[in-house]
Structure formats: C-alpha cells, structure tokens
Amino acid sequence: MSERRYRVIQWMTGDVGRVGVRHFAENPVYDLVGVLVHTAEKVGKDAGEIVGVAPTGVIATDDIDSIIALDADCVFYTPIIMDVDTVCRLLRSGKNVVTTSGFFHPTEDFAEYGENIRAACREGGTSFHGSGIHPGYAGDVLPLTLARVMSRIDTIRVYEVVNVLTDAPTDHIEWMGFGKDKEKFLAEPTILGLGLPFFAQSMYMIADGLGVTIEKVTAADVKVAVATTDIPHELGRIPAGMVAAQHHEWTAWVDGNPLIVFHAIYLTAGPDMLEPAWEWGTTRYRIVIDGDPPTELTLQGVHQPDGTMAHPGYDWTAMAAINAIPDVCEAAPGWITQLDLGMVRPRGLVRK
Numbered sequence: 001m002s003e004r005r006y007r008v009i010q011w012m013t014g015d016v017g018r019v020g021v022r023h024f025a026e027n028p029v030y031d032l033v034g035v036l037v038h039t040a041e042k043v044g045k046d047a048g049e050i051v052g053v054a055p056t057g058v059i060a061t062d063d064i065d066s067i068i069a070l071d072a073d074c075v076f077y078t079p080i081i082m083d084v085d086t087v088c089r090l091l092r093s094g095k096n097v098v099t100t101s102g103f104f105h106p107t108e109d110f111a112e113y114g115e116n117i118r119a120a121c122r123e124g125g126t127s128f129h130g131s132g133i134h135p136g137y138a139g140d141v142l143p144l145t146l147a148r149v150m151s152r153i154d155t156i157r158v159y160e161v162v163n164v165l166t167d168a169p170t171d172h173i174e175w176m177g178f179g180k181d182k183e184k185f186l187a188e189p190t191i192l193g194l195g196l197p198f199f200a201q202s203m204y205m206i207a208d209g210l211g212v213t214i215e216k217v218t219a220a221d222v223k224v225a226v227a228t229t230d231i232p233h234e235l236g237r238i239p240a241g242m243v244a245a246q247h248h249e250w251t252a253w254v255d256g257n258p259l260i261v262f263h264a265i266y267l268t269a270g271p272d273m274l275e276p277a278w279e280w281g282t283t284r285y286r287i288v289i290d291g292d293p294p295t296e297l298t299l300q301g302v303h304q305p306d307g308t309m310a311h312p313g314y315d316w317t318a319m320a321a322i323n324a325i326p327d328v329c330e331a332a333p334g335w336i337t338q339l340d341l342g343m344v345r346p347r348g349l350v351r352k
C-alpha cells in the first residue's frame with residue numbers, strides 16, 4: 001500500500017483546486033491525469049501554467065464527459081458549489097471522490113443527498129469523503145483529538161477568527177455584508193447564518209465521536225461592530241458607522257446543556273477602528289475545552305521574522321482532504337466519514 005501511486009483528477013482550479021494541482025505535481029504518490037476548469041481562458045492550458053508551476057503535461061478541459069471517461073482512482077472535487085448528480089456520476093463511473101465542497105458528516109439536513117451518494121458508491125464500488133479546515137478539521141477532528149487526553153468534558157468552544165481584509169478573497173467583503181447599515185444587516189439573513197447546517201455537521205461529528213446525542217442546535221442573535229472611521233480596502237472602503245465586524249454564535253445542546261459552542265468572528269479591523277472595540281486578535285482557530293483538565297489549543301500560521309503571519313487557510317483546506325485520498329481509495333465502498341477514517345496516514349509528505 002505504501003508503494004501505491006494514485007491517479008487523480010483535479011475538478012476546478014479555484015483557491016482550493018490550485019493547491020491540489022500544485023501538490024499532485026509535486027508529490028510522487030500522485031499522478032495527475034485530468035483537470036477540469038470552468039473559466040474559458042483556462043481551457044487548453046497546461047495545468048502547471050494555470051497554477052504557476054512547471055508544465056504537468058495535463059491540459060485543462062471544460063468537457064465534463066471527457067473527464068468522466070478518464071480512468072482515475074480519485075477526483076479531488078472543489079467547485080464553488082457541489083452538484084450532487086455530478087458527484088454521483090463520478091462515483092458510479094468507478095472514481096472515488098474527495099471534496100471540500102460539502103457533506104462532512106451525515107446529518108438530517110442533508111439526509112436525501114447522503115442516500116443518493118451512498119447508492120452511487122454501492123453502484124460504482126467507490127467511496128466519498130468530505131473534508132477541509134472548517135468544517136472538516138479545526139471544529140471537529142481537532143476537538144475530538146483533544147478529547148483523547150481529557151478525563152471529563154463540560155463544554156467545547158471553537159473560535160474561528162478571520163481578518164477578512166488580509167486572509168480572505170476580496171469579494172468576501174461585500175458578499176458577507178461588510179459596509180452595510182447595521183439595522184439593515186441585522187434584519188436580513190447572513191451568508192454565515194445560512195451556512196449553519198454545514199457547520200452543524202462538525203457538531204454532530206463531535207457528538208457521534210463522544211457517543212452523545214444532540215437535542216437541538218440554536219443560533220444566538222448575531223452581534224456586529226461598526227467602523228469608527230472609514231476602513232479602506234482593495235475594492236473601496238467600509239464607511240464609518242457601517243458594519244465592519246460580525247460575530248455568530250451557535251450552540252449544540254446535550255442533556256439540556258450547551259455542550260458545543262461555535263463562534264465565527266469575521267473582522268475587517270482591530271479594536272482601534274471598531275465600536276464596540278472588539279479585540280479578537282489575528283486569524284486563527286482556537287479550541288477551548290472546559291472540563292478536566294481544562295485544555296486549550298490554537299491553530300494558526302507562523303509569525304515571520306518581519307512580524308507578518310500568512311494564514312494558510314486554503315492550503316489547510318486542500319491538504320486536510322488530499323491527505324485522506326490514499327485511505328479513502330483503500331476503504332470499502334461508501335460515504336467514509338472522519339470517524340470511519342480514524343487516524344489518517346498521509347503519503348509522500350516527507351520528501352526532498
């Protein structure tokens with residue numbers, strides 16, 4: 001098994017998919033055999049040119065049928081939005097699918113899709129696995145990993161802190177509602193709020209891992225901080241007085257108590273430019289477990305000598321999934337969850 005190479009297809013070359021192409025080109029465990037793109041200008045180009053590495057010999061296509069006809073062990077499926085019918089086609093065609101685009105743990109919210117995926121796996125003798133940094137690692141695998149060294153758990157709190165100006169694509173500023181009037185922002189559904197069923201999958205994964213049952217998942221009122229001064233950014237500015245930070249809090253209840261609390265804190269400035277003067281620090285994931293012994297873990301990039309710190313969010317997202325490809329390919333057919341995988345054995349990471 002350690003000698004085996006895996007023939008992989010990269011499905012789309014966005015922020016996550018580009019990491020995939022670069023890794024497949026570099027890690028001898030993988031043979032990149034196909035690349036699907038959506039953007040017309042990328043069609044006909046070598047995948048290496050698209051992601052800024054040496055030529056791979058694989059020419060990008062937008063022809064889905066030709067990709068599905070390829071012989072491959074696994075598709076690293078990273079489009080903006082998952083198309084379940086396409087995923088099922090891939091699975092039925094005999095290719096395993098590893099994805100960052102959705103379905104991280106079976107929950108009621110996505111039960112019908114889950115059944116379709118399992119049926120396609122049975123038909124194709126293949127496996128499906130969803131992963132990423134969050135959901136897929138920071139808010140589920142890491143808390144469960146920490147649980148291993150606990151003697152009692154009262155509450156698990158997961159904080160996702162993101163500086164949107166430095167550590168997210170610029171389109172997120174408008175897309176997430178920054179710069180809006182506070183009352184208008186709070187009166188409308190938010191992108192993050194709509195994502196709760198996705199993040200709740202991580203809560204159910206923790207609960208399943210701990211052998212307890214979630215009664216309900218609730219959302220607290222969203223909190224916002226407004227800009228005390230104009231906040232300039234690449235596409236314009238957030239005017240003073242408008243929404244410049246948002247804090248979402250979701251709770252999973254077990255036996256009438258809040259067992260798992262997720263905080264999603266997205267900021268465009270520090271306390272000197274916010275009212276209230278929120279101080280959440282740099283982009284990172286922080287897991288705090290109240291219990292015995294009280295335990296805390298922070299996941300973040302590394303501070304460089306010049307004081308900067310790059311947030312490797314897309315690298316983590318892609319690699320959390322890619323590193324599971326060999327184990328998913330070797331698994332029995334079906335939807336392979338993180339709990340099914342157990343300790344993943346990444347291949348080819350130690351190399352010259």
Ligand SMILES: NC(=O)c1ccc[n+]([C@@H]2O[C@H](COP(=O)([O-])OP(=O)(O)OC[C@H]3O[C@@H](n4cnc5c(N)ncnc54)[C@H](OP(=O)(O)O)[C@@H]3O)[C@@H](O)[C@H]2O)c1
Nearest residue numbers: 012013014015016037038039080100101132133134135317
């Ligand atoms: N779980 C996690 O931790 C996590 C974290 C980040 C992202 N994600 C998920 O991972 C997936 C990929 O994220 P990403 O940041 O790489 O996405 P992205 O950069 O926004 O886009 C992915 C690619 O989709 C293709 N595309 C663009 N417009 C399209 C359209 N109208 N129709 C069909 N395809 C189109 C493009 O491919 P080409 O450029 O190749 O043409 C684009 O680059 C998303 O589903 C995202 O939600 C998960």
